[in-house]
Amino acid sequence: MCSQKWPSVCSIKWILLFCLCFGLLLSWFAIKGNRCHPNIAMPYTLHRILYDKPDIFKPRRIDVLSITPWLAPIVWNGTFNRDILNAQFHQREVRIGLTVFAIKKYVIFIKKFIESAEKFFMVGHKVNYYVFTDRVNEISNFTLAEGRHMVILEVPAYERWQDVTMRRMEMIRDFSIKQFVNDVDYLACVDVDMEFLDDVGVEILSKVFGALHPGFFSHTRREFTYERRPQSKAYIPFEAGDFYYAGGYFGGVVEEVVKLTNYCHHAMLADKQQNIEALWHDESYLNKYFLLYKPTKILSPEYIWNNYYGSPASIQTKRFLGVNKKYEEVRF
C-alpha cells in the first residue's frame, strides 16, 4: 500500500489521521467528563483572590497551640486568611444565626451588642439575630444592613439568675428544632453583656465549636473550675479535661447545637432531681459535654475576652469583650 522508502506521504497521512481521531476522542471524553458530574456546577466566577502560598515549614503562630490532639483547629489571630474563607462561604451562601438572651435587666446590653455586631459580626453574610427576652417592648428597632434580620423571641424570665442562664440551653434547643433549623445553617450562641470590637467572621464556623475561657486558657487541668462532685452530671475528675470552655460562647450547625443543648439541659434537670446545681451552671455542663463530644473547632480567648484578665501578648486582638457591669444593678 505504501512505498518502503522515506516516510512516504502515505504514512504521514496515516499519522495525521490517527492524531485527528485521538484528538476527537480526547475532546469527547473531556466534554463527557464534565457532563458526568452535572450537579457540580462549575462556579461561574471562580473567586480570583491573590494570596501568598502557605509555607509548609513555617507555622503562622509559634507562641500558641493551633491544633488539638484530635485535630480540631484552634483559631488565633494570624492563623487564617479571611478573604479565602469569605470566598468559600459566600460560594455556599451560608446563613448564620446569632442567639442572645436579654432577660430582665440585661435588656440594657442589647443596644451596644447589636450595634457592634453590625460592624463586626459576619459582615457581608446573611445573619439572623435571635433575641430571647421577657421584655419585648424594651428592645428598640435597629436599622440592619442588607441580608440581616432581627427576630425577637418572647420567653419567660426565671426568678434566679442561675436559672435564667441555665434555661438558655432548653430554649435554644426548642427554638432550634422548631425554627432555626429552617432559617439558618449555623448558630453562634453568646452572652449579651458583651461588645464586638473586631471582626468575628466565618473563621469561627464548624460542625460544633466552643471558645477558650479567658481566665483559664493558660492553666493546668487541676486548676480548671470544673464541677468536682461525682454526684453531678457535670463531674470531671482532676486527672481529666482538655480545656476550660467559656459558657458564653458555643455554636455549630443547627443539628449539632440541638445535641449540645439537649445534653446540657437534661444533665441540669438530672442534677436538679438530686438537689445538685453544678458549680458554674450551664458552663459546667458545657465543659462536660465538650469533654465527651470534642469540639471540631475551638476559638481562642480573643473571641470572648474580659479586661479583668489584662492584655497578655498571646491575645493580639480582643474581638468580643465583656462589658463592665455592676452585678447589683443587673442581678437580683
Ligand code: 48C
Ligand atoms: O439575660 C440574662 N438576664 C439575667 O438576669 C441573667 C443572665 N442573663 C443572660 O445569661 C445574659 O445573656 C448573660 O450574658 C448570660 C449569663 N452570663 C453572664 O451573666 C456573664 N456574661 C457571665
